[in-house]
Amino acid sequence: MTRPTLPSTRIAELYRQRIRDGELAPGDRLPTIRELVDEHGVASATVRSALSWLRVEGYIVTTQRGSFVADTATNTATPRDRLDRIQRSGSVLATGETKQVTAAELIVPPLYVAELFDVDPGSQVVRREYVVGAGAQRLMLAVDWYPASFADSVPDLLSTVPGQRTATHPGGGNDLMQQIERTTGRRVLYGRDSMHARVADHREAGHLGVPVGASILAGAHEWSDDEGVICYGEWCLPQRITIGYEYRV
Template identity: 30%
Template sequence: MPPKRRYEEIAAHYRRLIQDGELAPGDYLPSLRKVCDEFDVAMGTANRAFQLLKAENLTVATSEGTAVAHRPDVAVTGAARLKRMERTGQRYGPGETSTDHWRAMRSVADPVIAGLLDVELHDEIVIRRRVHRHEGGPSTFDSSFIHVRALGPVPELLDEGPLERWWQELYKERTGREVTRSPERRTARIISKTEIEALGIDLPPEVAASVLVVVNVFHDEDGPLEVWEDVYPPGAWQVDTE
């Protein structure tokens, strides 16, 4: 991967502050002059960084300066959420929560998920689902498809409601194994009835809508461990802070 240019580095710095909640909606970014002094760059470089943040709908220009935008239609990716958790120790970002938690043992009927988990079609797996919400509105419908071998060290996977800690942290502590993540994948497909209901979308029965799907696959030394799928409502912006 080529090194980031200076304006990209500056934009990434303020993007992280916004995603971590250190800069909340309505807060103002420093003036361009202060950014130039802090990062030792020319005015054009600082301005280009601010233009990038504005293009991502992260900021808005006001008569008093550049402010963090209120973004009910913006959701972070799973990978970005994990990186934020590593930086801050916080499960949720500013204005974010989760509801509609569901878990079960099910036979896997999707050949794509079966392939990613390296199991046979109709083998049993653990499925955990939840709706992430931003400022009260649904931002993503998330599903975790987990290999059954994870149940040995982490039986809490079948507990009701959200876990107090991310289950992979418990798995790593109890097994001593490292868990790695493959590069995040993005695709689009027709939204399902379950996803329509979970995201509260008002869609006529005869109308089909496409949704953005972002997939992360996690592995340990024995192979695939979890497939984490984020589904975004139509019209939502996806933000990746990597």
């Protein structure tokens, strides 16, 4: 993926990443406009544009005292952001995020999942269901699917041990993709995301702590290499959680 080159975009993404990763915590103050101008060697209008996007997306709030990281998360990482974090830090989680694994098993998947992995109907694949949260807030319900053969080389795929990324436990017990790369030699080279709005069913509502029929943003991602699909994931977010991505034309 080609990284954005506009200075305002680079500055905004730098602070998105720091906030998503937990390097900047709720209530932390951002540098002043003058400090950002001096640090990045840009005009004040460029800095103001970057901060405007962070405010629009809910990452920061601005008062007469300056700009601060929002106290309540109103955004979360996209699949691309999470993959980038895995490759940078070895964890799918940001600092302070938790991951409650509610299921980890070898099962016969729905036909469309079997077709994605190019396995015969009736064959098994790994299914992992989990909830990502931050404090008392639930940010995402997700289900990830992996080839059954991975379970032999990465036993943690079938573990439900909870993980939490902290400063002293940076991996958070959630470096499955890095374990897969080390043991199988396969690395994600391609990705595709899709999203749609719908209402929560009973299972999703229970995990996310929202009423049945509440509006949610649902999505799917596929991470693959030249040999085929490494991970196929489906996820949903509660109302008022924002995700975003950048692109060049």
